[in-house]
Amino acid sequence: QVQLVESGGGVVQPGRSLRLSCAASGFTFSSYGMHWVRQAPGKGLEWVAVIWYDGSNKYYADSVKGRFTISRDNSKNTLYLQMNSLRAEDTAVYYCARDGGEAVDPDAFDIWGQGTMVTVSS
Amino acid sequence: EIVMTQSPATLSVSPGERATLSCRASQSVSSNLAWYQQKPGQAPRLLIYGASTRATGIPARFSGSGSGTEFTLTISSLQSEDFAVYYCQQYNNWPTTFGGGTKVEIK
Numbered sequence: 001q002v003q004l005v006e007s008g009g010g011v012v013q014p015g016r017s018l019r020l021s022c023a024a025s026g027f028t029f030s031s032y033g034m035h036w037v038r039q040a041p042g043k044g045l046e047w048v049a050v051i052w053y054d055g056s057n058k059y060y061a062d063s064v065k066g067r068f069t070i071s072r073d074n075s076k077n078t079l080y081l082q083m084n085s086l087r088a089e090d091t092a093v094y095y096c097a098r099d100g101g102e103a104v105d106p107d108a109f110d111i112w113g114q115g116t117m118v119t120v121s122s
Numbered sequence: 123e124i125v126m127t128q129s130p131a132t133l134s135v136s137p138g139e140r141a142t143l144s145c146r147a148s149q150s151v152s153s154n155l156a157w158y159q160q161k162p163g164q165a166p167r168l169l170i171y172g173a174s175t176r177a178t179g180i181p182a183r184f185s186g187s188g189s190g191t192e193f194t195l196t197i198s199s200l201q202s203e204d205f206a207v208y209y210c211q212q213y214n215n216w217p218t219t220f221g222g223g224t225k226v227e228i229k
Contacts, residue, residue: 045158045166045209045220061217095165105171107213108156110178112165 002026002111004096009116012086022079022096022113030054030074033099035109036081038092038118046092049081050099050107064090086120093117124148124212128221134229135200143224145193145210154214157186157195160223161206169208170195200226 008020022034036048049060049070058070069082079096094116097109104110125148135141145155153173158166168177170186173193183198197204205228210221 044222045211047218047220059216100168100171104168104177105154105156105213107154107218108168108171108211109158109166110168110171112167114165 002098004098004111004113006094006096006113006116009094009118011119011121013122014087014120016086017082017084018086018118020081020083020094020096020116020118022081024077024079024098027098027111029072029077032101033106034070034072034079035097035099036070036079037095037097037109037112038090039095039115040089040092043092048094051079083118086118088120091118091120123217124151124215124219126210126212126219126221128208128210128224130224131222132225132227134227136229137202138199139229141197141200141204141226143195143197143208143226145188145195145221147191147193147212149215150190151212151214153189154212155186155188155193156211156213157184158209158211159204159206160209166209197226 003025005023035050051058051070067085071080096113098111100108100110127146129144155173157170160166174186185196207223207225209223
């Protein structure tokens with residue numbers, strides 16, 4: 001079945017780095033744009049970043065621009081989020097999500113992973 | 123960026139009753155609006171896209187309407203599994219933005 005599985009979360013000190021991964025299965029990963037969306041504890045959803053299906057374009061929320069890098073390896077069906085210079089306000093559950101594309105709507109998120117928790121604390 | 127405002131923050135409804143959730147955009151988003159359902163400890167699930175199109179596998183009791191700046195999600199007859207938080211999302215303008223959510227709770 002169509003599935004996204006995140007990993008790599010954990011507790012990290014402010015200023016340090018962490019890399020999240022999202023393993024995709026059950027669909028042609030290389031045909032879809034992919035996003036990261038986060039949710040701080042008890043809060044709403046915040047879009048973080050998007051990468052085109054072929055990796056040719058990447059866009060970021062202002063809150064993470066210059067600190068986070070989204071990437072993908074289509075040969076491994078895996079999406080990544082490299083997070084540097086982490087801050088307390090980056091504490092959240094991080095979800096990867098599939099772009100709806102032409103079948104649904106571009107930038108609607110039709111498949112979500114279960115999320116991975118990132119806690120930034122000293 | 124476009125600000126999405128959802129109301130009410132909490133909606134208390136009895137099973138079997140109708141629930142009406144509202145979402146307002148700070149400027150027109152055309153019909154580029156989605157609704158998501160999120161249950162505790164779970165990821166969001168796409169319910170509606172294009173303001174009114176149900177996603178695959180979504181029951182017919184869920185319906186969306188509106189365009190421009192005013193949108194509504196209606197759940198015609200609430201089932202026990204529908205008690206959750208609902209988010210709207212606009213994807214007409216970058217960056218895509220979400221509303222703050224409406225919690226539908228059991229009355």
